[in-house]
Amino acid sequence: MVKSFPGGIHPPYRKEATSALAIERMNPPKTVAIPLQQHIGSRCDPLVAVGDRVLMGQKIGDSSAPISAPVHSSVSGKVTAIEQRPHPNGRTVLSVVIANDFQDEMVALMPAPKLEQLTAEQLTALIREAGIVGMGGGGFPTHAKLKPPQGVVLDAVLLNGAECEPYLTTDHRVMLEWSADVVYGLRCLMKAARVEKGYIGIEVNKPDAIEALKAEAKDYSSIEIVSLAVKYPQGAEIQLIDACLGRKVPSGKLPLHVGVVVNNVHTAQAVAKSLRTGVPSIERVITVAGNCMERPGNLLVRVGTTFADILADRGLKCEPYKLISGGPMMGIAMYSADVAVCKCTSGILALSKDEATYRIPGNCVRCAKCVDVCPMLLHPTFIAQYAERGMMERAEEYGAVDCRECGACTYVCPVNLPLTQHIRLAKSDIYAKRK
């Protein structure tokens, strides 16, 4: 049976351009700019200095904070600068710029022993050292999810293979081509989180991925592949947990409060690969698509490759109106192509004007479409109108902080109100006051 959640929308998926294209390895660029923050949490301090020669896989940044993840060099070469560079999050972040010597000289690697010989603590430590963070877009350090706070009992690891964002086919290709790593990664995460059950939720528009993972997981009775309805935002954590396990995450709580750790399938694959080979998280698959792309595709790129290098490699047909990091529903519009790919960059979209037209907002006509589609069962128009008028207490009262910013309300609004943007404003204001 196909599982789902209340609310949601059916945007045009536009995955045909890349869903059948195998993952291609992109030639490494002349220079990489590796951000020292590619995750939620504390920024890393650089461990190298300008002029140093670094090896591929060498740790170049780390932090002692509990919520952080180290970063590693994705090429071998010379550090030419450690400076502020534009980041996919819209700000600038201290980044290590490395001139590639194209030797791909690896640091001395030590593949991990077999899964059976590792304890949960050892696994979690290895995942941290490999710099693994959420690769679906969130970028939360994976090791930090595996250590629940006192009093919380975990019982399941849920892998997110829904990939409900239009255009993106990254997770689809990872599940299809590297299904063994995905399942092995899930088993590692289950052992590290000390849980018995593992689930992989996949939208039914990826039947080949469902088949591949079912075949791969057939020997493990503790792993279940869940077929999910094709509906946005099926891959949002709370909706995914609702659909796969029927558990409702209460307002203000995290998935771990209902006993679940959610990870992206690409994250699981990265865990498996790191443990298998010893190579830390220094490359990832991204979908490159949009009307302006000459050759769309699914590329395996080194972390730190700039968007400009990728666009030059794949060619542009026209000047993009918007350049998006991530998917078109929740991705961030870039102001510059000089931003670098992070561990959490799932795609680069070069959208033409007719794909992402700006529409002039009108006034609310109370059609309630936003209420019908909100997967969090909020009343977006009320929250947005209070936020617009600076009445943040009322916005908070109506559940502004429960909003996950999926954008479904803005997508359906017949008068083009920027509802998500207003609610974001309310959230940042409310969080600032709470601090």
Added chain:
Amino acid sequence: MEIKRLAVSSSPHLHSGDSVQSAMLHVLIALAPAAAFAVYHFGLHVLFVLLTGMAVAIAAEALILRLVKKPMTAIRDGSAAVTGLLLAMNLPAGIPLWTITIGAGLAIGIGKHVFGGLGHNPFNPALVARAILLVSWPERMTAWVGPMLISAATPLSEFRTSRIVPAYGDLLFGFKAGSIGEIAVFLLLLGGAYLIYRRIIDWKIPVSFIGTVALLTYILPAREQSSYFAGNPLFHVLSGGLVLGAFFMATDWTTSPVTKRGRVIMGVGCGILTSVIRLYGGMPEGVSYAILIMNGLTPLIDRYTLGSRSGAR
């Protein structure tokens, strides 16, 4: 290729393409069969009434937009045409063209723009105009006619005096006297289903409205009756303006509740008021007043049904 300029905005970067204009077009499509049947049933005069209603409403909208210096582009949303058409469909077939002209002007002026235009009016503009016309020219507004504009009683008023129930087929397919747009119940149901399929309206209001009327007219005894559970719900559902009102008037975006629970309260409230007016009131029909009263309660309904989340968690 060099990138010179990039547009930056908050996500999402896609839009459904839905607009007020596309919604109003769907409403016009949904109303068209019932309107066409009325022209066939009553005669060509009805066509002029419908066209006058729409044309005057659009002209009034244009004039007011100009007077209040709002962008004329608002005329393109089609909401004025829908208001004009709905008003015309709520009038008797023999209505003179000057009456609908005044009515359409009132609907747009008093019903809509004095409150600030689309999205701000508390009451359904077409029903506001109908109510004003009804108290201003009560004889003309209740001069019901059949085919060829020959005088005839509506099934509801006939039932009041003689307790005669017409054939259900005639009630369903529209071979009866009544307002222009209310007679073709079957075609209105098709139009309503189309709007639900297109997600322009939510099923909750029409279903709870019609369901409540069916239930109450079955349970409650009409005047001069004493037994409970002896009513004729099918007759009440198929008669008068119930189907037109439930699918096309009570579901008006602006004047009905935004919350999901509120929409059910709206429908049930409309149903209770309609049933009480029909069974015990001074008038044979009560759909339009029921909707207007519930329009007035809509802000309160919204307020008391807005939880921090709408209740499912």
